Amino acid sequence: xxxxxxxxxxxxxxxxxxxxxxxxxxxxxxxxxxxxxxxxxxxxxxxxxxxxxxxxxxxxxxxxxxxxxxxxxxxxxxxxxxxxxxxxxxxxxxxxxxxxxxxxxxxxxxxxxxxxxxxxxxxxxxxxxxxxxxxxxxxxxxxxxxxxxxxxxxxxxxxxxxxxxxxxxxxxxxxxxxxxxxxxxxxxxxxxxxxxxxxxxxxxxxxxxxxxxxxxxxxxxxxxxxxxxxxxxxxxxxxxxxxxxxxxxxxxxxxxxxxxxxxxxxxxxxxxxxxxxxxxxxxxxxxxxxxxxxxxxxxxxxxxxxxxxxxxxxxxxxxxxxxxxxxxxxxxxxxxxxxxxxxxxxxxxxxxxxxxxxxxxxxxxxxxxxxxxxxxxxxxxxxxxxxxxxxxxxxxxxxxxxxxxxxxxxxxxxxxxxxxxxxxxxxxxxxxxxxxxxxxxxxxxxxxxxxxxxxxxxxxxxxxxxxxxxxxxxxxxxxxxxxxxxxxxxxxxxxxxxxxxxxxxxxxxxxxxxxxxxxxxxxxxxx
Numbered sequence: 001x002x003x004x005x006x007x008x009x010x011x012x013x014x015x016x017x018x019x020x021x022x023x024x025x026x027x028x029x030x031x032x033x034x035x036x037x038x039x040x041x042x043x044x045x046x047x048x049x050x051x052x053x054x055x056x057x058x059x060x061x062x063x064x065x066x067x068x069x070x071x072x073x074x075x076x077x078x079x080x081x082x083x084x085x086x087x088x089x090x091x092x093x094x095x096x097x098x099x100x101x102x103x104x105x106x107x108x109x110x111x112x113x114x115x116x117x118x119x120x121x122x123x124x125x126x127x128x129x130x131x132x133x134x135x136x137x138x139x140x141x142x143x144x145x146x147x148x149x150x151x152x153x154x155x156x157x158x159x160x161x162x163x164x165x166x167x168x169x170x171x172x173x174x175x176x177x178x179x180x181x182x183x184x185x186x187x188x189x190x191x192x193x194x195x196x197x198x199x200x201x202x203x204x205x206x207x208x209x210x211x212x213x214x215x216x217x218x219x220x221x222x223x224x225x226x227x228x229x230x231x232x233x234x235x236x237x238x239x240x241x242x243x244x245x246x247x248x249x250x251x252x253x254x255x256x257x258x259x260x261x262x263x264x265x266x267x268x269x270x271x272x273x274x275x276x277x278x279x280x281x282x283x284x285x286x287x288x289x290x291x292x293x294x295x296x297x298x299x300x301x302x303x304x305x306x307x308x309x310x311x312x313x314x315x316x317x318x319x320x321x322x323x324x325x326x327x328x329x330x331x332x333x334x335x336x337x338x339x340x341x342x343x344x345x346x347x348x349x350x351x352x353x354x355x356x357x358x359x360x361x362x363x364x365x366x367x368x369x370x371x372x373x374x375x376x377x378x379x380x381x382x383x384x385x386x387x388x389x390x391x392x393x394x395x396x397x398x399x400x401x402x403x404x405x406x407x408x409x410x411x412x413x414x415x416x417x418x419x420x421x422x423x424x425x426x427x428x429x430x431x432x433x434x435x436x437x438x439x440x441x442x443x444x445x446x447x448x449x450x451x452x453x454x455x456x457x458x459x460x461x462x463x464x465x466x467x468x469x470x471x472x473x474x475x476x477x478x479x480x481x482x483x484x485x486x487x488x489x490x491x492x493x494x495x496x497x498x499x500x501x502x503x504x505x506x507x508x509x510x511x512x513x514x515x516x517x518x519x520x521x522x523x524x525x526x527x
Contacts (some may be wrong), residue, residue: 439449
């Protein structure tokens with residue numbers, strides 16, 4: 001309790017004869033000090049562990065705003081995306097469930113769908129909305145949508161031809177506003193890479209695409225060659241997408257503070273940065289000495305800073321939990337060229353990159369700040385996964401998760417608050433790749449239930465020069481001791497058969513049972 005509140009209680013004590021009055025007042029003040037927090041989740045796209053200067057002292061980009069959050073909160077050095085690519089990670093983040101359980105391989109493009117999140121499934125925003133939160137998503141969705149043709153038939157296909165068939169006057173029946181969000185403005189898939197270059201507002205595209213993307217006036221550099229020649233809407237500026245998303249999130253915060261100051265909010269800011277092509281906005285070109293991709297990282301850091309300034313300006317900082325993280329490791333093209341051109345390694349110090357099961361593919365920066373609850377300037381090596389955000393938020397707001405929700409989500413609130421000590425929040429952690437290759441982690445031991453990276457090909461250019469010798473070429477899987485071999489250079493599969501057996505058995509158990517989180521939960525009856 002603050003000193004001001006203690007003084008006020010003393011004042012009331014001297015003037016109010018009834019002890020009950022004092023008790024009620026003290027209770028009210030305690031509740032006010034520990035009221036349900038706002039939650040701001042900022043998700044970068046393809047931002048590597050080594051791209052952030054507070055995680056990598058050798059980063060050629062100083063991420064001052066993210067570093068400030070780390071000084072004011074907690075930094076997790078062993079945090080993991082559920083997958084090594086976009087779509088499955090986002091599904092898992094929104095549901096607390098590993099995406100391999102759906103059976104879907106790859107990622108969505110164009111007007112691919114339907115939405116991976118089943119209509120009946122409890123989602124992170126849906127759970128928070130049930131607890132009285134206003135919920136909003138601005139940015140990239142990439143979990144699948146159902147567009148329809150003029151006959152009202154679902155399309156659900158990637159590529160250019162399906163985009164041409166869409167009847168844009170029809171609503172999208174499985175948009176984010178049908179999966180727990182009150183508000184959504186963003187894109188179906190990767191905003192500047194895809195077959196559909198247009199914004200969705202709610203469940204409609206107000207300005208449909210009308211012509212093929214003209215790439216002649218776009219920047220040309222090693223980090224820009226990632227545009228599919230899809231259909232683009234009038235006014236859709238590929239170089240200013242992140243500024244559009246930022247404006248939407250800032251407007252939401254301003255509007256919410258004015259109209260609903262007593263209602264908590266969950267804002268999911270899902271950035272385009274730093275997914276290729278690296279198209280930093282006009283205001284950010286040349287801001288670093290690390291080329292256009294470095295400028296793009298700088299722009300993402302600016303977005304984080306502007307959102308923090310808005311919280312300060314609107315007097316929301318003290319009661320807002322802020323999380324900044326990424327959906328997977330850095331992209332192959334950016335890693336190769338940044339290493340060559342700028343001596344910057346977005347995957348440092350880990351082996352691998354986006355799509356790989358090795359640490360560089362899924363170990364991501366993760367920072368959380370919650371003034372008064374999270375101690376400032378803390379770093380922890382607790383192993384966590386982005387699936388854990390759902391169970392953690394449920395614990396914060398007092399929601400009960402049923403057994404048929406958040407099957408791979410652990411409550412990491414004790415780790416956030418510095419109360420976990422040396423006790424791990426998770427005994428085991430699951431990993432998956434774009435090909436549905438699986439792995440499992442226990443403490444320092446990591447077992448990959450496959451050969452190779454599980455994603456990228458290292459037997460061919462351009463990655464062949466980064467291939468490491470296979471120390472157990474006859475092994476059907478891989479076992480690494482991350483404490484003694486963080487670079488995953490020595491496969492211990494044959495040297496520790498007991499650990500291989502244990503981890504393989506536990507992985508099979510978690511796959512067969514449909515969950516890896518504790519199952520002592522109830523069942524929902526309101527669906």
